[in-house]
Amino acid sequence: MNKKDRQQAIWFTVSGFFMLMTLAVLAAILYSIFKSGAAVISWEFLVDAPRRNMTAGGIMPALVGTFYVSSLTVLIAVPLGITSAIYLNEYARQGTIVRIIRLSIRNLSGVPSIVYGLFGLGLLAATFRLGTSLLTSALTLAIMSLPWVITASEEALKAVPASFREGGLALGATKWQTIRQLVLPNAVPGMATGSILALARAAGETAPIILTGAAFFLPNLPTALSDRFMALPYHLFILSTQHTQIERVRPLAYGTALVLVALVLLLNMAAIIWRYQMRKKQTW
Amino acid sequence: MPELGDAKKIQLPLRGQRDAYIADKLTEGVKKSHLANFFIEKFFFLCGLTTIVILVLILGFLLDKSWPAIQEVGLQEFLFQTRWMPSSPIEAGFGALPFILGSIFVTVGALIIAVPWGIFSAVYIGEVAPFRLKEALKPLIEILAIFPSVVMGFIALVVLAPLIGEIFGLTSGLIGLTGAIILGIMTLPTIISIAEDAITSVPNDYREAAYALGASRWQTVRYVSLPAASSGIVAAIMLGFGRAVGETMAVLMAAGNALSMPVREILGLPFPTLMKSVRTLTANIAIEGSDVAWGSLHYHSLFVLGLILFIMTFAVNLIADIMLTRFQEVNRNE
Amino acid sequence: MQTNNNNNNNNNNNNVFEVENLNLWYGKTQALKDVSVKIEGRKVTAIIGPSGCGKSTFLKVLNRLISLIPSVKISGSVQFHGKDIFSDGINLVNLRALVGMVFQKPNPFPKSIFDNVAFGPRIHGKKTKSELADLVENSLKKAALWEEVKDRLHEPGVSLSGGQQQRLCIARALANEPEVILMDEPTSALDPSATLKIEDLVRSLREQYHIIVVTHNMQQAGRVSDNTLFFLNGELIEADTTEKIFTNPKDKRTEDYITGRFG
Numbered sequence: 090m091n092k093k094d095r096q097q098a099i100w101f102t103v104s105g106f107f108m109l110m111t112l113a114v115l116a117a118i119l120y121s122i123f124k125s126g127a128a129v130i131s132w133e134f135l136v137d138a139p140r141r142n143m144t145a146g147g148i149m150p151a152l153v154g155t156f157y158v159s160s161l162t163v164l165i166a167v168p169l170g171i172t173s174a175i176y177l178n179e180y181a182r183q184g185t186i187v188r189i190i191r192l193s194i195r196n197l198s199g200v201p202s203i204v205y206g207l208f209g210l211g212l213l214a215a216t217f218r219l220g221t222s223l224l225t226s227a228l229t230l231a232i233m234s235l236p237w238v239i240t241a242s243e244e245a246l247k248a249v250p251a252s253f254r255e256g257g258l259a260l261g262a263t264k265w266q267t268i269r270q271l272v273l274p275n276a277v278p279g280m281a282t283g284s285i286l287a288l289a290r291a292a293g294e295t296a297p298i299i300l301t302g303a304a305f306f307l308p309n310l311p312t313a314l315s316d317r318f319m320a321l322p323y324h325l326f327i328l329s330t331q332h333t334q335i336e337r338v339r340p341l342a343y344g345t346a347l348v349l350v351a352l353v354l355l356l357n358m359a360a361i362i363w364r365y366q367m368r369k370k371q372t373w
Numbered sequence: 374m375p376e377l378g379d380a381k382k383i384q385l386p387l388r389g390q391r392d393a394y395i396a397d398k399l400t401e402g403v404k405k406s407h408l409a410n411f412f413i414e415k416f417f418f419l420c421g422l423t424t425i426v427i428l429v430l431i432l433g434f435l436l437d438k439s440w441p442a443i444q445e446v447g448l449q450e451f452l453f454q455t456r457w458m459p460s461s462p463i464e465a466g467f468g469a470l471p472f473i474l475g476s477i478f479v480t481v482g483a484l485i486i487a488v489p490w491g492i493f494s495a496v497y498i499g500e501v502a503p504f505r506l507k508e509a510l511k512p513l514i515e516i517l518a519i520f521p522s523v524v525m526g527f528i529a530l531v532v533l534a535p536l537i538g539e540i541f542g543l544t545s546g547l548i549g550l551t552g553a554i555i556l557g558i559m560t561l562p563t564i565i566s567i568a569e570d571a572i573t574s575v576p577n578d579y580r581e582a583a584y585a586l587g588a589s590r591w592q593t594v595r596y597v598s599l600p601a602a603s604s605g606i607v608a609a610i611m612l613g614f615g616r617a618v619g620e621t622m623a624v625l626m627a628a629g630n631a632l633s634m635p636v637r638e639i640l641g642l643p644f645p646t647l648m649k650s651v652r653t654l655t656a657n658i659a660i661e662g663s664d665v666a667w668g669s670l671h672y673h674s675l676f677v678l679g680l681i682l683f684i685m686t687f688a689v690n691l692i693a694d695i696m697l698t699r700f701q702e703v704n705r706n707e
Numbered sequence: 708m709q710t711n712n713n714n715n716n717n718n719n720n721n722n723v724f725e726v727e728n729l730n731l732w733y734g735k736t737q738a739l740k741d742v743s744v745k746i747e748g749r750k751v752t753a754i755i756g757p758s759g760c761g762k763s764t765f766l767k768v769l770n771r772l773i774s775l776i777p778s779v780k781i782s783g784s785v786q787f788h789g790k791d792i793f794s795d796g797i798n799l800v801n802l803r804a805l806v807g808m809v810f811q812k813p814n815p816f817p818k819s820i821f822d823n824v825a826f827g828p829r830i831h832g833k834k835t836k837s838e839l840a841d842l843v844e845n846s847l848k849k850a851a852l853w854e855e856v857k858d859r860l861h862e863p864g865v866s867l868s869g870g871q872q873q874r875l876c877i878a879r880a881l882a883n884e885p886e887v888i889l890m891d892e893p894t895s896a897l898d899p900s901a902t903l904k905i906e907d908l909v910r911s912l913r914e915q916y917h918i919i920v921v922t923h924n925m926q927q928a929g930r931v932s933d934n935t936l937f938f939l940n941g942e943l944i945e946a947d948t949t950e951k952i953f954t955n956p957k958d959k960r961t962e963d964y965i966t967g968r969f970g
């Protein structure tokens with residue numbers, strides 16, 4: 090082995106070592122959460138409310154709250170995101186406006202989530218008098234998710250062959266008819282996967298909802314948009330840092346973390362599998 | 374000719390009889406369809422503007438809400454003073470320097486950890502791993518990116534902090550270093566994926582030229598691929614910086630949140646340190662934001678912190694963006 | 708329905724398109740240079756020329772599909788039945804229904820065979836079931852595809868073979884009851900036997916439609932067309948009957964191209 094080869098062997102081993110470390114970290118995270126969390130998970134854990142000052146019982150209200158707030162988020166963000174993407178990909182002509190729009194999308198996706206939280210708190214909750222509530226949190230999360238939804242929807246639109254648009258227009262369809270009947274139906278799978286991924290991220294977000302409506306503990310489920318709500322990520326935060334008997338509730342925290350991770354992983358997997366299925370069915 | 378017998382045949386009339394009909398067709402209903410299309414297009418145009426509106430709203434709104442505090446306290450105090458006591462009735466202090474430095478130090482620490490780690494991992498994926506393995510590794514790394522930050526914070530709290538505490542003989546492992554490590558891990562996927570893109574997008578000609586000169590694969594990576602990808606990698610680092618500086622939950626749960634400067638005096642000189650409890654800008658907003666009295670000076674001063682954070686991330690992301698675009702353009706031209 | 712015997716009253720010419728001094732630029736590059744030509748009705752007109760000479764561009768001018776490209780600038784006039792299609796107040800939807808188009812690569816929509824053919828009529832407001840069914844059947848018959856697909860009208864259009872797909876696209880254009888059919892190298896993606904079927908079809912349709920077909924296959928132009936236009940570098944070099952172009956071209960460059968002595 091000459092010097093050159095030895096050098097290469099060493100450095101490639103080093104890079105393999107770092108790769109291994111990456112995988113080890115991933116494995117450690119999953120192992121720690123699944124091992125300690127699984128001991129706590131039971132049907133009761135999922136369907137019970139927290140009891141005895143949150144030292145016992147389950148996470149049902151937090152699960153429901155997360156379901157509410159992230160569904161609402163998607164309901165708000167997806168229509169706005171899709172229409173924006175339609176403008177950008179189908180109607181807009183390259184120019185200053187489009188450049189500015191793209192610049193703001195990129196910048197919005199870099200704005201820290203806590204700043205979105207401040208924005209929701211100051212503008213929506215205080216100035217618009219929506220209070221700290223389910224609606225305020227959902228709007229805040231929706232604004233935060235908008236760049237992701239737009240980007241995903243645009244990708245989906247770009248994937249529809251130009252020959253469909255050309256064919257439709259050549260048959261005398263108007264632009265809107267072409268978009269509506271030939272472009273959108275074929276972009277739906279891509280848009281849906283994008284929306285599920287946005288849902289998964291919204292479900293895991295904590296910082297914005299701390300400021301805009303998530304509650305420590307509530308005896309009842311939210312019944313109106315103006316109610317506050319419990320949420321899984323915030324519940325995990327509370328159990329692991331704010332509780333008076335932190336060591337005692339640690340198992341519950343593990344259980345909560347496991348449910349949250351499982352939820353996010355499942356949503357991501359669903360999105361990926363669905364996309365794969367649609368690709369297989371897709372004939373173009 | 375096949376099958377034409379039973380199709381209805383129409384003989385096309387010649388021009389004379391057809392002109393009027395065609396002219397009619399070509400001009401009928403134009404106004405109506407123009408109007409409808411006009412409104413549809415304007416509708417989508419307005420939707421397309423949402424993101425601009427939101428960005429302007431956020432910036433304008435941060436400025437508006439921080440203005441009372443900036444006016445009353447002065448930007449100087451926020452940026453350069455070290456005492457943060459915004460709701461003290463006796464002598465309020467608005468020095469945010471500990472948070473600003475806390476954010477920067479923890480983030481820089483995170484990058485010092487993540488950059489070599491990420492680049493070597495990317496080298497492995499891009500240059501060493503056989504195709505099959507490569508295809509398996511990429512989604513695994515993506516999993517690392519989808520853990521919610523509160524979960525990463527939790528892991529830092531229950532796994533990492535005790536470990537750090539034990540290694541350094543501390544009573545609590547909740548220090549800046551712990552925050553930096555967990556943030557580093559969270560930035561890893563960004564750095565790996567952009568660096569890997571950058572490495573694999575180096576034109577093959579370059580690589581082949583290097584092989585032709587007798588360079589080993591490692592030498593080619595080291596002296597050709599990585600330098601050629603360097604601006605892409607720097608952009609990845611900037612993006613990682615922007616993301617890490619804005620990260621809230623993980624640092625909030627991992628770094629300890631003490632209200633003191635992240636520095637240690639050595640021989641009378643202040644040196645940055647991550648070996649003590651640190652509070653970042655984001656953590657402070659999260660801690661104080663949920664129960665601050667709306668409209669108070671304290672409330673407005675939190676928006677000043679938000680503004681500082683916004684400007685930091687905005688600037689970093691903008692630079693990263695410009696670099697990335699330039700990198701892609703250079704690559705395309707080759 | 709009138710026949711061609713009594714067209715001697717007001718207008719004796721039989722040109723569907725009259726193009727005068729047409730210039731077209733994509734941004735700064737000129738793709739058509741001062742093209743003037745009259746295209747006769749009830750004939751098959753072939754457009755030949757080396758690739759990149761502006762054939763597709765010229766075709767897309769005729770149904771104004773070219774107007775979709777923002778960078779395009781046009782001067783000169785294009786009259787369809789004496790009406791300038793680039794003047795204000797032209798209903799593009801109707802223009803494109805009257806001037807149908809078939810593309811180089813078959814592009815059936817991801818819909819059933821029936822829905823592909825019914826797409827145009829539905830767009831233009833034909834709604835009743837029986838009306839649509841008649842139209843679809845008749846169009847498929849004209850496109851010589853009916854026998855092959857009549858039992859599987861609800862299968863996806865893309866399940867057909869390449870040649871069938873192209874005939875489906877022709878049927879789709881016919882269902883709009885157009886006057887003109889533009890075809891842009893309709894057989895370049897097809898195998899020889901599918902190509903022959905399309906050529907038969909073109910010949911059989913020439914009584915009922917004005918047909919303009921781009922081809923870079925000279926034999927094909929000879930087999931199907933009555934008139935031929937020869938383009939080179941955006942210029943119209945020669946326009947004449949196919950017979951004259953092939954046997955007795957006036958321009959040296961046409962001759963070179965026809966005889967294959969062309970770079």
Ligand SMILES: Nc1ncnc2c1ncn2[C@@H]1O[C@H](COP(=O)(O)OP(=O)(O)O)[C@@H](O)[C@H]1O
Pocket residue numbers: 733738756757758759760761762763764765776
């Ligand atoms: N969308 C476009 N943008 C810019 N240039 C184009 C575009 N389409 C065609 N061209 C150019 O115009 C010329 C004519 O193209 P085309 O009409 O497609 O030629 P043909 O169909 O004869 O092969 C070519 O040089 C081509 O590069």
Ligand SMILES: [Mg+2]
Pocket residue numbers: 762763764891
């Ligand atoms: Mg062409």
